[in-house]
Each structure stands twice: as structure tokens, then as C-alpha cells.
Amino acid sequence: MLQELSIKDFAIIDEIQISFQPKMTVLTGETGAGKSIIIDALGLLAGGRGSTEFIRKGEKKAVIQGLFTLPREANTYNILEEYGIDSEDGQIILQRDLYRGGRNICRINGMMVNLATLRKVGETLIDIHGQNEHQELMKPENHIDLLDEYDKKTSQLRNQYQVVYQNYRKLKLSMEKKEADEKAWAQRLDMLNFQVKEIEEAGLKINEEDELVEEKNKLDNFQAIHDALELSYQILSGEKIDVVGNLGNAMNELSDVSDLSENLQEINTKISDAFYSLEDAARDISDELDSMEWNGERLNEIEERLELIHQLKRKYGDTIEDILHYHSRIEKELREMENAEQNSEKQERQLSEALEKVKELAIKLSKQRKKSAKKLEKMIHEQLSALYMDKAVFEVKCLNNSKLYSKGIDKVEFYIQTNPGEEMGPLAKIASGGELSRIMLALKTIFSQKMGVTSIIFDEVDTGVSGRVAQAIAEKISQISNNSQVLCITHLPQVAAIADNHYYISKSVNDGRTETSLKELDEKQKIREIARMLSGSEITELTLKHAEELIKMSK
Structure with missing residues (x-):
């Protein structure tokens, strides 16, 4: 899991140090406060593409550090051993420095590595899933790997x-x-x-x-x-x-x-x-x-x-x-x-x-793949039903290819029919934004344990849903956190209410400079923040009671 995150001179962040807990953590705040900036920082720490635009105005460099603890069975150990990086204590520190001149310095446990090595290690630690970035699950070329790992x-x-x-x-x-x-x-x-x-x-x-x-x-x-x-x-x-x-x-x-x-x-x-x-x-x-x-x-x-x-x-x-x-x-x-x-x-x-x-x-x-595909289809249907998509039809297409290649003779792709009477189509193309969020969560629920990543990050994946669907999504994200640490940026009070830990992100202007700050909320502060999410800027006794009731129901 991600234990500590330190960000310095990154975008509108002057300096932030965050301690994370296991299970599910939500980050909430007003639009533009800098929630997604923290996700951007984590993306860079995992080997994402950097840019000098990320460096805070007037500073020479931005520094991002993350401390992770690894379970004994983590695949990360094999990669660290391959590159001669010590990890005997079960902890790993990733660091990335971005310089104004375009230079990048990457370190793993103090050892300098290239960006490709940082990315290779980072992919085993962090899986970032955003509104328009569906990563491994939404890439057809990876569907065959997911199917094979499932069984x-x-x-x-x-x-x-x-x-x-x-x-x-x-x-x-x-x-x-x-x-x-x-x-x-x-x-x-x-x-x-x-x-x-x-x-x-x-x-x-x-x-x-x-x-x-x-x-x-x-x-x-x-x-x-x-x-x-x-x-x-x-x-x-x-x-x-x-x-x-x-x-x-x-x-x-x-x-x-x-x-x-x-x-x-x-x-x-x-x-x-x-x-x-x-x-x-x-x-x-x-x-x-x-x-x-x-x-x-x-x-x-x-x-x-x-x-x-x-x-x-x-x-x-x-x-x-x-x-x-x-x-x-x-x-x-x-x-x-x-x-x-x-x-x-x-x-x-x-x-x-x-x-x-x-x-x-x-x-x-x-x-064997065709047998495994039938089992996976059944499990996906169960998950989609719980997300109020019981009419959807999910299919794992295994098409035989006459040409042999490294993964066999099959081409595998996930297809879906979201509504009765419509045609089946490729998963990444056929679903709307809200539907895609639910399909993604269904897949994540099944594959989170298989993927073996330390931390799964959801960046506003609940956009476009509300009501009972929002509650179902909240429950699925919480269920995923049973297998992996989950960090979630959300605007949904249902998701915030079910979280184990809650951070509030805000921004202010000091000496003419905009700065982002982050605060861990206690129970009373959490109720007030969920009330704000329910009603907007005006918080009433009724919205406070509604927020408190939502938290009790989640528990």
C-alpha cells in the first residue's frame, strides 16, 4: 500500500506530505482545488510522462516521493531483484525530480534508475483509473492477459x-x-x-x-x-x-x-x-x-x-x-x-x-480459454446486476487465429450489449460514460486481486451517475478495497460516506500565490463535508442529518 506521499513545488502545491491508511480513502473538495493534481503526481511517480509545466512557477524543480509497503507475494520483488535494488525490509521508496531544463532524475530506494525501470516498478504499485483513461481493462490487446490470469x-x-x-x-x-x-x-x-x-x-x-x-x-x-x-x-x-x-x-x-x-x-x-x-x-x-x-x-x-x-x-x-x-x-x-x-x-x-x-x-x-471465458461472463453478469445493469449482456469473444503467436492462436476481446435490442459491440466503444464506469467497476471487482497492484486510484470515475447507481458504485469501490488499497477522488456523497478515510483538499491565496492544502477529516468534519456535497455551499441542519444518516447506512 501507499503509506506516505510527499509533493514539493508541483503545480499549485507548495509542499504537502500525506499519510495514507489501508482500505478506502476518498479525497473531496471544491472543483479546481487541486484534487487531480495529486493524482497527476502519483502518475509521474509511477513512470508517467513528465512536463516542465508541472513545476511550480518560480521554482527550479518539482520533487515527488512515495513510500510503499509490499506484501510478501508482490510481483514487485522480482523486478527489484532483476535490477539489483534492495528491498529486504518490505518497503520501497520511489522518487522523481523534474527540472526546469527538462531533466528527469528517478530513484528507487535511493538507487538512480531510468524512466523505463521506474515505470516497470510503478505499474506493479499503482493503477490509476480516470474518467477517460481506462488503462489495462479498456485496452482490447490486454483482454487476453486478463482472461488467462483469471483462471x-x-x-x-x-x-x-x-x-x-x-x-x-x-x-x-x-x-x-x-x-x-x-x-x-x-x-x-x-x-x-x-x-x-x-x-x-x-x-x-x-x-x-x-x-x-x-x-x-x-x-x-x-x-x-x-x-x-x-x-x-x-x-x-x-x-x-x-x-x-x-x-x-x-x-x-x-x-x-x-x-x-x-x-x-x-x-x-x-x-x-x-x-x-x-x-x-x-x-x-x-x-x-x-x-x-x-x-x-x-x-x-x-x-x-x-x-x-x-x-x-x-x-x-x-x-x-x-x-x-x-x-x-x-x-x-x-x-x-x-x-x-x-x-x-x-x-x-x-x-x-x-x-x-x-x-x-x-x-x-x-x-481452455473458451471454458474460462464462460465462467468470467457469468461473474461479470453478477457484478453488473448489482450495479443495476441486469439487462446488459457481457461476452468474451475468443476468435481462433490461424497464425501462431506468443499468446496462442486466439484473439480475445470483451464485448457488451448495454440494452435489449441493441447490437453487441466492443466494450471500450459501446458504453456511455456512466455505463462504462459501472462496467469498469465490475471488472475491477473481479480482477483487483488478480492484478496484484498495491494501490488502485479512481479519479472521478463516478461522473454521470446518481441515486441508487451511485450507492452501488460506492459499494463496489469499497469491495475492491478489500483486496487493494483504494484512493478515490469523488463528487458523490455516497462514495465519500462509505470510505474508511477522508481527506479534504482546498486552495487559498497567500502573498499573491495560489496554494493547495490537504486536511484529514474527523467524524464531525466528514459529516459537514458530505452535507456540503449533498446541498452545495449552504449547509442546513437537515443536510447535516442527511449526511449523518448516509454515513450510518454505509457502515
């Missing part, structure tokens, strides 16, 4: 059907993809074979290109490297200039006197370090000279190898790593295509078997 056996059959149907669609799409263009399939197969073979034959290795470039640079600069090494060796250990030998002599001379002072010892250490370092360097230069050998053939091999790598990079990637990654991907695709070629007959057999199975289940589901 447990039908719902189970549909779940079985959808598993089989999804498998059939997967097989069919795979076959269609292959058969769509046999020529393109063959060309792709040839190309993949060529590319896989070309990369495999190249035998590429990670870091190979860097090693080849280094070796090529050495061969390209063979003479310059050899001359530099030769001259360096002659300088360090040559016959004319023997740097290493002379440094060794200096080291020997200093070693005899190094014990005489710390400075001499330090100098001797430096000379010794230099001697051994240069001796090692001379030895390394000698080894490098001995190993150097000019190899023109090797240089040609390296250049050819680098050119091959360059050509492969142009085709398959900027680096050897990219080429090898591309090879893995196309090799996998090639295996799948080759398997598909080998398993073509097997696929055709599997597709044929899946089609037979899905047809069998579709027919079985269709038969």
Missing part, C-alpha cells in the same frame, strides 16, 4: 505453451536466417574458410613484430654497429691505448696506500668499481663482435615476414593481438556455419516436431 489452469497452460513457442521460434528464425539467402550463406562460408586459413598459415605470435623490427635494425646497421664496437674495444683494451690495463695499474698503486686515510680508501673504491665495470664492458664488446655475422638472406626473410604481417593488419586488425582475436571470432562462426550445414536435416526435423507440439498446445489452450 489458474489457463494460466498454467499458457506458461507451458510459451516455453514451447519460444523454442519453436528460435528454431524457425535459425532456419529462416539460413534459407533467406543461400548465395550469401555460401559466399560467407567461403570467405570465412579463406580468412581462417590465411591467418592460421601465417603462424603469428604475440610480440613477434617488435622482435623482427629490432633484428632488422641490427642487420640494416650492421657495419655501423661493428665499427663502433671495434673502436670501443680498441680504446678499452687495445695495444696503443689500454684504458682497462692502465686503470688496473692505478688501482694497484692506490691499494697499497688506501689504508692510510678515509679519502684514499674512498678514491680506491671508485677506481676499483670503474675498473671492474670497464673490464666487464670490454668482455661484452668482445663477445658481441665474435657473435656478429652478416646474413643477407635473413634480412630478406625478415622483410618478407614484416610485409606479410603488414598485409594481415590491413585486413584484420591494427595489431597482431587484434588479428588473433578476429581469428578466434570467425573460427567460431565458421564452426557454427559448418555445423549448421551438417545438421540441416536434423534442424528441419526438430522444427517440424516443435511446430506440431506448439500447435497441439495452442489448441488445448484455446479450448
